Amino acid sequence: MNRLLVLARHGQSEWNLKNLFTGWKDPGLTELGIEEARNAGRRLKEMGVQFDIAFTSDLSRAQATCKLILEEIGQPNLKTIANQALNERDYGDLSGLNKDDARARWGEEQVHVWRRSYDVPPPGGESLKDTVARVLPYYIREILPRVMRGERVLVAAHGNSLRALVMVLDGLTSETIPSLELATGIPLVYTLNDDTTVAGKKVLEG
């Protein structure tokens, strides 16, 4: 039995376009972000994918992406569960700052460490380790049981809350996770084995 889990980072947001750290702030999608979300839905529809349940975060850019994907595959009314556990990593004091200004102020390397390391948090914010500590329990408690029962699940969330989950699914380490980037609006289509490990993964590029 195929156990289907699809992860999708939200489409481009207004603050992605402005190159601002976003975290728990709540900007909407840009026109491009809306089109990215619709394209993700179209590619899933071409694969014949249908879902039994969807999960998203408490932030509107992920919720809008989830809704647009479901509209494109013809499931506009699918039950969708929103939970703060799937929110983007909190960027704390960096939220709202321009990323290039931050690089100029603190240096390229320090900003890269804040953005991509496993256990170094931005000032006043969450490290990826902190994000794993809320995403993984939620995945194990609420999402994985459904996948293992054969429910086809969509998770529409954020770059770092999904990096937290992909780290576990793909068996990445604190040494390898810094190189993982997730593009906006590109679905990751996983199938899981009986023992919850990954049987297959497909990245639905544009």
Ligand SMILES: O=C(O)[C@H](O)COP(=O)(O)O
């Ligand atoms: O929260 C944000 O700023 C973005 O969604 C993710 O930012 P990052 O790619 O710099 O971690």
